[in-house]
Amino acid sequence: xxxxxxxxxxxxxxxxxxxxxxxxxxxxxxxxxxxxxxxxxxxxxxxxxxxxxxxxxxxxxxxxxxxxxxxxxxxxxxxxxxxxxxxxxxxxxxxxxxxxxxxxxxxxxxxxxxxxxxxxxxxxxxxxxxxxxxxxxxxxxxxxxxxxxxxxxxxxxxxxxxxxxxxxxxxxxxxxxxxxxxxxxxxxxxxxxxxxxxxxxxxxxxxxxxxxxxxxxxxxxxxxxxxxxxxxxxxxxxxxxxxxxxxxxxxxxxxxxxxxxxxxxxxxxxxxxxxxxxxxxxxxxxxxxxxxxxxxxxxxxxxxxxxxxxxxxxxxxxxxxxxxxxxxxxxxxxxxxxxxxxxxxxxxxxxxxxxxxxxxxxxxxxxxxxxxxxxxxxxxxxxxxxxxxxxxxxxxxxxxxxxxxxxxxxxxxxxxxxxxxxxxxxxxxxxxxxxxxxxxxxxxxxxxxxxx
Numbered sequence: 288x289x290x291x292x293x294x295x296x297x298x299x300x301x302x303x304x305x306x307x308x309x310x311x312x313x314x315x316x317x318x319x320x321x322x323x324x325x326x327x328x329x330x331x332x333x334x335x336x337x338x339x340x341x342x343x344x345x346x347x348x349x350x351x352x353x354x355x356x357x358x359x360x361x362x363x364x365x366x367x368x369x370x371x372x373x374x375x376x377x378x379x380x381x382x383x384x385x386x387x388x389x390x391x392x393x394x395x396x397x398x399x400x401x402x403x404x405x406x407x408x409x410x411x412x413x414x415x416x417x418x419x420x421x422x423x424x425x426x427x428x429x430x431x432x433x434x435x436x437x438x439x440x441x442x443x444x445x446x447x448x449x450x451x452x453x454x455x456x457x458x459x460x461x462x463x464x465x466x467x468x469x470x471x472x473x474x475x476x477x478x479x480x481x482x483x484x485x486x487x488x489x490x491x492x493x494x495x496x497x498x499x500x501x502x503x504x505x506x507x508x509x510x511x512x513x514x515x516x517x518x519x520x521x522x523x524x525x526x527x528x529x530x531x532x533x534x535x536x537x538x539x540x541x542x543x544x545x546x547x548x549x550x551x552x553x554x555x556x557x558x559x560x561x562x563x564x565x566x567x568x569x570x571x572x573x574x575x576x577x578x579x580x581x582x583x584x585x586x587x588x589x590x591x592x593x594x595x596x597x598x599x600x601x602x603x604x605x606x607x608x609x610x611x612x613x614x615x616x617x618x619x620x621x622x623x624x625x626x627x628x629x630x631x632x633x634x635x636x637x638x639x640x641x642x643x644x645x646x647x648x649x650x651x652x653x654x655x656x657x658x659x660x661x662x663x664x665x666x667x668x669x670x671x672x673x674x675x676x677x678x679x680x681x682x683x684x685x686x687x688x689x690x691x692x693x694x695x696x697x698x699x700x701x702x703x704x705x706x707x708x709x710x711x712x713x714x715x716x717x718x719x720x721x722x723x724x725x726x727x728x729x730x731x732x733x734x735x736x737x738x739x
Contacts, residue, residue, distance in 0.1 A: 294505065296677040325610040343361060362385070366381070483501035590618050
């Protein structure tokens, strides 16, 4: 029986709109997209032009500096748009889907009978390699590296997060095949982080070739970065890789069927959703295919987020699901001013510092909007970050080192161990309203540039 690791610091944000465990099959969307912005540090170069026909598994673009890493179409159809932003940066490559998907056929194989190079070659050709990310930096793994271990967090503690056990239900064979493939990529262990508060699903409980660890505590106990910190911290010069459970399944299907099948189960959640439920769909789907006729009618605008409310990306109704996201959240937009709001007793407000009277009603769920309730102010030591970050680092000092672009200090203060999601709660509780996650990513990019 593995030892239970108790996470004491953190914060659960009690939001309304948790997805009911009912699985719906979403209709095929008209269009799908792959977005280079989902991959930090990527400089994309196109493989296709508008009007080209592609199959699921054909490359749409590749990394300019590592051309062997391609980003492939999740569906078959016609490339109808390459959307560009400022300085002609590629934002989205959009594919209009065929009525029935045709797949590029790769060679199906048993990963236990393949060597490391053969496994890597198939992952690269099929477009499944980007599902593997490395720490430090939270960027796509380099196939030339060999990590000391691979970590997979099998539960998510973010607000309204999808239930991983429900998502992987019935995918035991594919998950095992994915684990077998990942085993070929490292001489170390495959670490699974499980929730100690609930029995693990059959898929996670019966998988072979892994080392399991039990965690309990508030968010961010489910973050893979927190789990790495408590199992096997990253030191300078060391590399570990991380993969999401649903992405392990996509990798497993590739070896079992020889096709890039990017279908997965995601949660649609949030207080502005009429029927928050789970949907089976294909990665990169246009989001209106699942929120159409399913949003609360209100005078206020909706904030549609690909991902969770702490780390997700705001998208339009006709926007697309992010590459790594396994949920879509819809909450009220907070573009209103509350007159003398600071004087109100706050019976309907949640406060991390337990300031409002609502703290007297335990177990209550809240319909929170996107208001930040105040403007930016001086950045001072308050001790708030330390209460929600269960890592042995000094978060405020690290952010200040990044702002000063002090590379040595960043190293000493633990930048190798963290990415944006680990600091998301710091941004939520920040009295100074500092964009902590954006600052951290800027610091990581400075580290990459300085050390490359």
